[in-house]
Amino acid sequence: MSRLIASILFVTLVLCVAAPAVWAQEDAAPAKPEEAAAVEAGTPDAEEAAAEEEEAASEEAVAKPEEATDPSGELSEQLEGIAKQVDDSETAKDTSAGILTPIYMVAESLEFPAFHWLAFALMLSGVIGFALQLVIGKLVVFAHLGFSLREILSDVLSFVISLVGLVLTTQAAAQNSTFTQSPFAVLSASLLGLILGIMLYFWGQAQEVEAVKGRKAVAAEAKAREKK
DSSP states (O other): OHHHHHHHHHHHHHHHHHHHHHHHHHHHSOOOHHHHHOOOTTSHHHHHHHHHHHHHHHHHHHHSOOOOOOHHHHHHHHHHHHHHHHHHOHHHHHHHHHHHHHHHHHHHHTOSHHHHHHHHHHHHHHHHHHHHIIIIIHHHHHHTTOOOHHHHHHHHHHHHHHHHHHHHHHHHHHHHSSGGGOHHHHHHHHHHHHHHHHHHHHHHHHHHHHHHHHHHHHHHHHHHHHHO
């Protein structure tokens, strides 16, 4: 009797211990979503799922387009490559040295205050003369009912060249001579540049006015020939 009771208690104890383990295994191993959602190939559900996948892939492709190539970036890379090839070329180096060496020699021989004084005056005269030509000179030409785009572009280019030359001359004078350290030299060169600039302006204005009159005369002759 006691053995029967002991056997019943043992079986009950085994069942109590084994049952939670079995339940835990059943809860820990649920059915896979893929297996649960799997459908047989060839069915309408499978075709609909495939269509949805293709649509989702196309939407991702539209949402993330490929980066377009930048033509300016490619052009700059090509220019950098060309510049590097030219810089590494011995022929280019020899040619560059052949161009710069005579200029260096002349610059070294002219490193004295009088040269920078004269260069400053000439560059300043160009700046003043072409600036007046672009402002007042063109108004005078318009008053004579004349207009020339080539003359305007020529005066603009000359003004820019003179301005750059004035800046470089002043920089070179400050580094290589005592010209900029003498107020008398700077003021006298400025006065000379002013006088030469005004003379350059009147000369250029007279030429443009004469050109306008010449164009008018040619046009009048052409009209007279047409009437005949």
